[in-house]
Amino acid sequence: MSCPGGGTQDDYKDVGEPLTNKTIGIKDVAIAAGVSVTTVSHVLNDVAYARVSPETRDKVKAVAERLGYGPNRLAQALRTQRTGMLGLISEEIATTPHAGRIILGADEAARARGYNLMIINTSGAASLESRRADVEALLERRVDGILYATMYHRKITLPDNLSSVPAVLVDSESLSGNVTSVVPDEEGGARIAVGSLLDAGHTRIGFLNNTDDVPATHERLRGFRAALNEAGLDGDNAPVEAEHSEVQGGYVAALRMFRRPDRPTGLFCYNDRMAMGAYRAAAEMGITIPGELSVVGFDDQELIAANINPGLTTVALPHYEMGAWATERLIDAIEGKTNLALLASHPTILDCPLVERDSITAPRN
Amino acid sequence: MSCPGGGTQDDYKDVGEPLTNKTIGIKDVAIAAGVSVTTVSHVLNDVAYARVSPETRDKVKAVAERLGYGPNRLAQALRTQRTGMLGLISEEIATTPHAGRIILGADEAARARGYNLMIINTSGAASLESRRADVEALLERRVDGILYATMYHRKITLPDNLSSVPAVLVDSESLSGNVTSVVPDEEGGARIAVGSLLDAGHTRIGFLNNTDDVPATHERLRGFRAALNEAGLDGDNAPVEAEHSEVQGGYVAALRMFRRPDRPTGLFCYNDRMAMGAYRAAAEMGITIPGELSVVGFDDQELIAANINPGLTTVALPHYEMGAWATERLIDAIEGKTNLALLASHPTILDCPLVERDSITAPRN
DNA sequence: CTGAAAGCGCTAACAA
DNA sequence: TTGTTAGCGCTTTCAG
Numbered sequence: 001m002s003c004p005g006g007g008t009q010d011d012y013k014d015v016g017e018p019l020t021n022k023t024i025g026i027k028d029v030a031i032a033a034g035v036s037v038t039t040v041s042h043v044l045n046d047v048a049y050a051r052v053s054p055e056t057r058d059k060v061k062a063v064a065e066r067l068g069y070g071p072n073r074l075a076q077a078l079r080t081q082r083t084g085m086l087g088l089i090s091e092e093i094a095t096t097p098h099a100g101r102i103i104l105g106a107d108e109a110a111r112a113r114g115y116n117l118m119i120i121n122t123s124g125a126a127s128l129e130s131r132r133a134d135v136e137a138l139l140e141r142r143v144d145g146i147l148y149a150t151m152y153h154r155k156i157t158l159p160d161n162l163s164s165v166p167a168v169l170v171d172s173e174s175l176s177g178n179v180t181s182v183v184p185d186e187e188g189g190a191r192i193a194v195g196s197l198l199d200a201g202h203t204r205i206g207f208l209n210n211t212d213d214v215p216a217t218h219e220r221l222r223g224f225r226a227a228l229n230e231a232g233l234d235g236d237n238a239p240v241e242a243e244h245s246e247v248q249g250g251y252v253a254a255l256r257m258f259r260r261p262d263r264p265t266g267l268f269c270y271n272d273r274m275a276m277g278a279y280r281a282a283a284e285m286g287i288t289i290p291g292e293l294s295v296v297g298f299d300d301q302e303l304i305a306a307n308i309n310p311g312l313t314t315v316a317l318p319h320y321e322m323g324a325w326a327t328e329r330l331i332d333a334i335e336g337k338t339n340l341a342l343l344a345s346h347p348t349i350l351d352c353p354l355v356e357r358d359s360i361t362a363p364r365n
Numbered sequence: 366m367s368c369p370g371g372g373t374q375d376d377y378k379d380v381g382e383p384l385t386n387k388t389i390g391i392k393d394v395a396i397a398a399g400v401s402v403t404t405v406s407h408v409l410n411d412v413a414y415a416r417v418s419p420e421t422r423d424k425v426k427a428v429a430e431r432l433g434y435g436p437n438r439l440a441q442a443l444r445t446q447r448t449g450m451l452g453l454i455s456e457e458i459a460t461t462p463h464a465g466r467i468i469l470g471a472d473e474a475a476r477a478r479g480y481n482l483m484i485i486n487t488s489g490a491a492s493l494e495s496r497r498a499d500v501e502a503l504l505e506r507r508v509d510g511i512l513y514a515t516m517y518h519r520k521i522t523l524p525d526n527l528s529s530v531p532a533v534l535v536d537s538e539s540l541s542g543n544v545t546s547v548v549p550d551e552e553g554g555a556r557i558a559v560g561s562l563l564d565a566g567h568t569r570i571g572f573l574n575n576t577d578d579v580p581a582t583h584e585r586l587r588g589f590r591a592a593l594n595e596a597g598l599d600g601d602n603a604p605v606e607a608e609h610s611e612v613q614g615g616y617v618a619a620l621r622m623f624r625r626p627d628r629p630t631g632l633f634c635y636n637d638r639m640a641m642g643a644y645r646a647a648a649e650m651g652i653t654i655p656g657e658l659s660v661v662g663f664d665d666q667e668l669i670a671a672n673i674n675p676g677l678t679t680v681a682l683p684h685y686e687m688g689a690w691a692t693e694r695l696i697d698a699i700e701g702k703t704n705l706a707l708l709a710s711h712p713t714i715l716d717c718p719l720v721e722r723d724s725i726t727a728p729r730n
Numbered sequence: 731c732t733g734a735a736a737g738c739g740c741t742a743a744c745a746a
Numbered sequence: 747t748t749g750t751t752a753g754c755g756c757t758t759t760c761a762g
Binding site: 441 | 754755756757758
């Protein structure tokens with residue numbers, strides 16, 4: 001291929017930018033600059049031990065620039081055994097905005113260190129076999145490492161071939177342990193949420209919990225109780241209503257909660273969707289927010305939290321941060337700056353910060 | 366790296382699965398099978414013209430399997446000048462759930478045809494220069510083609526180096542024309558939305574429009590008017606109130622709309638967020654939905670549309686479909702099955718389907 | 731029916 | 747201070 005036969009003359013049109021079809025390589029630069037490929041490689045890569053005269057350096061750089069040279073990363077990778085690519089296996093990329101935040105955090109961290117992301121989407125329900133195939137695809141492309149992200153905090157069983165390359169889990173933990181992972185501080189987040197109610201002066205505080213058997217359900221409950229107990233209240237007997245963690249579930253659970261004789265003045269909701277349901281229930285029962293009821297959510301789903309009325313004070317999940325943290329550690333490991341095995345014993349836990357809006361005020365009295 | 370020095374003996378543990386560090390290649394398979402690399406390559410790739418005896422075929426396959434052979438796509442790519450990778454430049458991946466749908470559509474279409482996605486995130490506000498660099502990064506990795514996606518339908522100026530590889534735009538159009546692109550049928554979507562109101566029997570229909578100068582603003586307005594006119598109503602004088610396309614804007618615009626002497630019984634909103642604002646305004650003014658007011662939105666942001674009360678009937682943007690369509694065409698072009706230039710004259714327009722929920726009913730009288 | 735060998739674009743010993 | 751050359755793992759022409 002590439003200019004076979006032809007070219008009687010005039011192969012070089014103008015002297016302008018060489019927008020020829022043929023992509024130009026290190027060799028072309030070498031010839032044009034009148035040096036060897038080694039020299040070109042040396043100066044373009046700033047090889048430490050290479051001794052090249054300043055003039056040659058400038059010349060090579062100028063020529064490379066003029067020719068519009070760009071390295072062929074494939075060839076580089078083949079030779080150096082380093083692709084500079086990170087595989088990101090993401091569950092349910094589209095279903096939740098959370099995945100987007102993880103990807104963004106990972107992408108920015110990766111680019112900052114000269115890496116790029118290859119993304120593979122997988123269904124949360126995908127078989128182990130199909131997830132093995134996803135990893136395999138990444139491996140065939142010789143990614144330097146793999147990030148494995150789930151859409152919500154859970155424990156998963158990993159395909160075995162994942163172990164053939166550095167890997168870190170985002171928002172999940174391996175059931176078999178021994179893989180580095182980063183997860184949100186569910187319990188701490190719950191404490192902060194409850195703390196915001198406590199700080200406002202509330203003493204009758206209820207919790208609308210989820211019914212799924214996931215880490216968040218248990219840890220947020222634990223945080224809820226602990227925060228109350230530490231404040232001298234009876235956390236262990238504080239009102240808790242659990243339902244499916246959607247708007248409808250929140251609505252139903254809130255209705256029950258509000259009918260209790262000791263109706264709380266402060267309400268902590270498992271997530272923003274349930275909080276939205278609680279808003280509805282409150283509206284129907286003529287309970288004003290935040291006047292008669294203060295509420296705090298979890299997740300910070302902007303579309304909901306910022307848009308319901310009043311704006312929902314909530315606790316944010318550190319998706320961006322988890323994506324970034326995982327990527328940093330992964331790259332550290334790839335570059336030999338960290339030993340992932342040392343981090344693998346326990347998941348790393350990241351803070352869930354409070355995002356204040358207008359749904360909390362002091363209790364009526 | 367990788368086993369330096371060591372290995373006095375015992376480098377081969379068991380005879381079991383070869384989980385050695387060294388990745389095994391075509392050559393290893395060849396040796397183990399007692400054939401040449403050519404033969405291995407031929408059978409593993411099902412090369413058409415290759416004539417290999419069935420026995421050898423089976424043997425090679427078995428050995429490859431046993432050794433856990435997986436091709437090195439880098440080497441393949443270097444040799445064949447085809448990476449099987451598509452670059453996806455996505456604006457604001459995290460800010461909107463829409464980007465996720467596009468990515469999902471693209472990913473599924475790509476995988477179905479044996480391609481993978483490399484994702485680069487860019488800010489909508491990024492300079493041309495930085496976007497040029499994004500494209501350059503993809504080019505250096507020798508992607509076979511590029512998908513360029515924006516977070517909402519708009520016209521953009523593309524970095525010039527994008528033209529050096531097949532490319533298609535998703536949810537955007539090139540200001541300089543001549544690039545294949547796919548966008549939603551804004552006008553058609555508006556007609557369908559208005560049609561749903563018309564079909565329910567409404568004759569006084571208003572439109573809460575956006576104030577931004579983007580294609581959707583103009584086209585949805587056009588669709589609104591046309592649908593009314595075609596139904597024998599006076600579309601050109603139908604009530605329209607425009608505001609910033611957020612919840613607050615919708616609220617303000619709705620307030621104005623509801624105070625009109627000829628208050629509409631049907632309301633078409635520029636998007637679901639504005640519809641949410643309209644819900645609030647209606648609630649405050651004691652107007653029931655859908656009893657006294659039917660409303661239809663646009664975008665189908667599930668978090669909103671499915672969760673407000675009553676569920677919002679709305680028109681969905683075909684993000685998944687655009688991502689998939691663009692990917693299909695891109696691959697067609699790469700494989701020589703399509704000439705993108707032929708599609709480039711006009712953007713391809715995809716339908717926006719109605720998603721029915723509970724916000725529309727027949728007018729009171 | 732099967733194999734030898736060239737070369738994709740690049741890096742890194744090793745020579746000069 | 748610079749150049750020659752041997753591969754990285756694979757595909758593919760061309761000879762057996």
